[in-house]
Amino acid sequence: MDNLWVRFHTPDGVVQAVRGVSFAVEPGETLGIVGESGSGKTLATQAAFGLAAGARVEGRAVFDRRDLLEMTVRDRREILGSQVGMVFQNPLSSLHPMYRVGWQLSEAIRIHDRSMSRRAAHARVVELLSLVGIPQPERRIDDFPHQFSGGMRQRAMIAMAIALGPALLIADEPTTAVDVTIQAQILQVLKQLKEELGIAIVMITHDLGVIAQLADRVVVLYAGKVMEQGSVRDLFYEHHHPYTEGLLRSLPAAETERGQLVPIEGQPPSPIDPPPGCPFAPRCRYRMDRCVVEQPRLEPVGGHRGHDSACFLPKDRRPSDDRIAVEAAKGDDSG
Amino acid sequence: MIRFLARRIALGVLVMWCVTLVVFLIFYVGPGAGDVARALAGREAPPSTVALIARNLLLDRPWYVQYGHFLSQLLHGNLGYDYYNSESVNTIIAQAFPVTFSLIIGAAPLWLAFGILSGVYSAVRPRSLGDRTFTGVALLFYSTPTFVLGVLLILVLYYELTVHGVSIFPAPGYVPFTQSPLQWARALILPWLALALVLAAAYTRLTRSSMLDVLGEDYVRTARAKGVPERRVIFRHALRAALNPIVTQAGIDIGVLFGGAVITEQVFDLPGLGWVAVHAIQEQDLPVIIGVVVVASAGVVAANLIVDILYAVLDPRVRLH
Numbered sequence: 128m129d130n131l132w133v134r135f136h137t138p139d140g141v142v143q144a145v146r147g148v149s150f151a152v153e154p155g156e157t158l159g160i161v162g163e164s165g166s167g168k169t170l171a172t173q174a175a176f177g178l179a180a181g182a183r184v185e186g187r188a189v190f191d192r193r194d195l196l197e198m199t200v201r202d203r204r205e206i207l208g209s210q211v212g213m214v215f216q217n218p219l220s221s222l223h224p225m226y227r228v229g230w231q232l233s234e235a236i237r238i239h240d241r242s243m244s245r246r247a248a249h250a251r252v253v254e255l256l257s258l259v260g261i262p263q264p265e266r267r268i269d270d271f272p273h274q275f276s277g278g279m280r281q282r283a284m285i286a287m288a289i290a291l292g293p294a295l296l297i298a299d300e301p302t303t304a305v306d307v308t309i310q311a312q313i314l315q316v317l318k319q320l321k322e323e324l325g326i327a328i329v330m331i332t333h334d335l336g337v338i339a340q341l342a343d344r345v346v347v348l349y350a351g352k353v354m355e356q357g358s359v360r361d362l363f364y365e366h367h368h369p370y371t372e373g374l375l376r377s378l379p380a381a382e383t384e385r386g387q388l389v390p391i392e393g394q395p396p397s398p399i400d401p402p403p404g405c406p407f408a409p410r411c412r413y414r415m416d417r418c419v420v421e422q423p424r425l426e427p428v429g430g431h432r433g434h435d436s437a438c439f440l441p442k443d444r445r446p447s448d449d450r451i452a453v454e455a456a457k458g459d460d461s462g
Numbered sequence: 463m464i465r466f467l468a469r470r471i472a473l474g475v476l477v478m479w480c481v482t483l484v485v486f487l488i489f490y491v492g493p494g495a496g497d498v499a500r501a502l503a504g505r506e507a508p509p510s511t512v513a514l515i516a517r518n519l520l521l522d523r524p525w526y527v528q529y530g531h532f533l534s535q536l537l538h539g540n541l542g543y544d545y546y547n548s549e550s551v552n553t554i555i556a557q558a559f560p561v562t563f564s565l566i567i568g569a570a571p572l573w574l575a576f577g578i579l580s581g582v583y584s585a586v587r588p589r590s591l592g593d594r595t596f597t598g599v600a601l602l603f604y605s606t607p608t609f610v611l612g613v614l615l616i617l618v619l620y621y622e623l624t625v626h627g628v629s630i631f632p633a634p635g636y637v638p639f640t641q642s643p644l645q646w647a648r649a650l651i652l653p654w655l656a657l658a659l660v661l662a663a664a665y666t667r668l669t670r671s672s673m674l675d676v677l678g679e680d681y682v683r684t685a686r687a688k689g690v691p692e693r694r695v696i697f698r699h700a701l702r703a704a705l706n707p708i709v710t711q712a713g714i715d716i717g718v719l720f721g722g723a724v725i726t727e728q729v730f731d732l733p734g735l736g737w738v739a740v741h742a743i744q745e746q747d748l749p750v751i752i753g754v755v756v757v758a759s760a761g762v763v764a765a766n767l768i769v770d771i772l773y774a775v776l777d778p779r780v781r782l783h
């Protein structure tokens with residue numbers, strides 16, 4: 128994505144959901160996107176594929192050297208589902224309630240591969256369902272979604288997304304709507320896809336624990352803008368941006384270990400008429416005068432390539448007082 | 463599924479039983495002892511006919527015996543006898559039913575096609591010129607009384623065209639299908655059109671709102687994310703899920719029409735159930751009125767049953783409950 132803007136024209140004004148976001152995913156890499164609810168995570172990843180109804184999308188979104196926004200609808204459709212798979216936030220409502228799960232999966236295959244016979248598609252669906260860990264796939268294939276548990280539906284969604292062996296999987300909070308044990312299972316499935324099939328993954332979440340387990344690099348979004356990006360190491364141990372710091376301090380793991388859960392106070396700015404300065408300024412405890420009037424640009428910080436932050440604080444700023452919280456989070460996730 | 467159906471059928475039987483009870487109360491108990499036979503006989507019936515009726519219907523016996531007799535006659539498929547016209551009510555209804563049936567069988571596909579297609583278009587392109595046009599036209603026909611539209615159609619498409627030597631559409635009237643399928647269809651085109659245009663409006667609005675709801679659903683986005691072509695997304699995924707309220711409405715409309723499309727039948731001079739009912743009321747021909755009421759109720763009950771079955775077929779979630 129290169130300088131992506133997503134806007135909605137509403138009766139209340141223009142909603143600026145994504146404001147000039149850029150990020151890249153290399154083949155085989157897992158990119159985590161974190162941010163609070165409403166920060167534009169979903170739109171930043173879906174709008175370019177034409178999946179956000181009513182959105183005005185500008186900028187560039189290059190997939191395999193071709194700009195999705197310049198493509199015909201037909202070309203984009205060919206990429207969707209075959210080379211790019213998507214898993215959505217809500218597994219309960221993402222499957223069609225009136226078609227059998229197996230039918231929905233084989234449709235995904237046969238839409239792109241018309242030469243495949245019904246029989247072959249059926250066999251492939253069984254294979255996919257067992258790949259994502261659905262027990263007795265030959266029997267469950269004829270079930271309707273309401274006969275599946277939440278975790279199974281999400282796995283079926285993942286199976287659907289990887290049906291044609293995509294190069295990229297976009298997983299939008301695949302674990303938020305399910306309980307903790309299933310969360311762990313789904314992460315396991317994703318890890319397996321990443322390691323065994325070498326699929327590049329964009330993992331959207333507001334759970335830094337998930338990021339720690341799965342991602343190679345991280346983008347931190349806030350109010351439709353990238354606040355900081357870098358490797359998982361950079362973000363956890365050498366983060367620069369006060370918002371990243373706040374996210375780490377609000378980890379529940381920090382609470383259990385040290386009794387110091389510190390939620391970020393305040394609300395993100397309205398996406399209509401966002402303030403001119405740093406979007407995080409109203410909630411930032413390091414706020415300076417210039418933060419309110421001037422917009423900080425995303426610039427390299429720290430010592431590592433690819434580590435950027437949009438903040439006026441000195442470039443060699445080192446996090447110190449929230450180290451312990453980070454350790455606690457890491458300890459919890461690897462355990 | 464079996465239990466679901468059994469319950470629905472039992473409910474239908476119960477409703478029909480209530481109908482017979484109400485009809486009995488109104489026509490057999492209402493007039494008071496002694497006047498029932500008189501009323502059923504029709505105007506200017508000779509005393510011998512009245513006495514015959516009283517004997518046939520066991521009117522000298524207690525009311526529950528009368529009701530038992532009435533019910534058993536119905537169960538044997540005997541709707542009664544029209545003494546006024548000296549004809550069995552069964553015959554009258556058997557002649558009228560195919561007319562009403564022909565009217566519905568042709569009009570229903572038309573209004574469903576008009577309504578659903580325009581509704582889908584409006585939902586896919588909300589606030590577009592097409593949407594506004596369909597909504598406007600729908601509103602226009604929705605608020606046009608059936609007889610006005612019917613008379614207009616006759617005037618323009620039959621009268622004016624025929625006067626100018628283009629007789630595509632025949633004069634109002636009915637030709638049985640068995641006599642000539644082509645003439646049957648020709649005679650029915652205008653009534654089909656009149657009925658369909660008036661009814662389609664409701665379906666346009668219903669389909670539009672139902673589709674707008676469904677198009678915002680996550681599973682529609684899933685279909686797009688799979689790379690499903692837009693046309694297939696709309697018809698195979700969205701419309702499939704938007705169909706329920708449309709099926710319900712169709713069931714109600716068709717059920718009601720089986721009681722006779724009264725106005726359409728009047729305007730186009732089609733001797734269907736509605737036409738028969740109107741004439742029977744004008745002549746105070748009670749046996750025929752009773753027959754039509756019973757048959758019309760059966761039509762509504764049957765239509766409802768079919769809707770319930772369609773629900774279960776359309777929506778797998780229904781089958782479990």
Ligand SMILES: Nc1ncnc2c1ncn2[C@@H]1O[C@H](COP(=O)(O)OP(=O)(O)OP(=O)(O)O)[C@@H](O)[C@H]1O
Nearest residue numbers: 135142144163164165166167168169170171181398
């Ligand atoms: N159709 C729409 N019309 C107007 N505003 C919208 C629309 N869709 C999304 N938005 C706004 O865009 C912003 C970003 O939405 P987005 O769904 O990308 O957030 P998110 O980061 O994915 O949040 P969550 O974690 O809750 O999924 C939100 O403020 C939302 O209110």
Ligand code: SF4
Nearest residue numbers: 405408411418438439
């Ligand atoms: S730019 Fe200023 S307000 Fe914004 S995050 Fe940095 S210090 Fe805080």
Ligand SMILES: [Mg+2]
Nearest residue numbers: 168169216299
């Ligand atoms: Mg989201």
